[in-house]
Amino acid sequence: MPKKRIDLTGKKFGRLTVIEELEERKQGRIVWRCQCDCGNELNVQGIYLTTGQTQSCGCLKKELDNKNLREEYENKRIDGVVLPLFKGKKPRKDSSTGYRGVAKYYTRKSKEVRYRAWITVNGKQYFKSGFKTPEEAYYNGRLKLEELYLPKENENEKR
Template identity: 35%
Template structure:
């Protein structure tokens, strides 16, 4: 009985030789490319990191490199992370940004807890936080905070240089304008009430004024003027003194 041998045929040996040659040539070609890339990478700078050496490539030919951070620390990172700007430092960049943010949040200049800080936080909440109950009246209708006042210190410095007192409130000159140095001032609570967007205006001696101001100037009860205005009464009749016999009819 004849036994089968595993000796490859000349044709198979030829095929294997060709495949081996191709693989060897591919590896050698890739090695040349990788060596060239290795030389090009050394010395390149990415953020705070400078490539010092390429230590190896993984199965997908992705380089891992040793970098030196500006702070002096050495870090082992993937080259693709550097090129994608995912990795920019050994970690010191995030720490520095966090420290700067902490300054802006007033954990260093002792602003936290002050009335000015609460005012600044409030105006930013009204304009930026969609969950705020009053967002629809501010950010929701286009009211913004100028870039300068996105940090507390510039806002504080402006406030102290422009008449801030504990009994005054921040007011925008243009109710449709932004919170900015050119559109804000410090006024009393009474003045701010007169400047509210939802105030109803009536004519008094040729000028349009809020009902509260008209009541103060004319001496007529605020509710009386408001009721008359709703009924369409205008002109001098709006400020007609109330008869003692018909005070319920205005």
């Protein structure tokens, strides 16, 4: 006795649109040729479509996995610091010393001019003091501090 057949042609299940019924039977079940929104085609047994078990060619799961990974990565990355702000290694001429993260100060006793590099990460400030020139403070101070205290970028990521 032939079972009552439900025509799924043209129906949409998740990302899959049913194109046609195939000759093929799997375990006596009808197999449908489906097109995924991403362009892939695949053959699915009707039961998997109607129960919602199969909703894409696999791209949906892949995307969700990627999304989860990305979110995980973003959460780690943030740590209170937005890295792009620190990306330019060139000194920015926006401070009194001409170097970003470098401040001028006077030694307590002899009142000599010195430069101090500083960086703020996650609300904490770190210093390296005692430089005689702002250049020194920037290259030997500020950049070292960045190396030490800024979260490392993902090595695998393309720059």
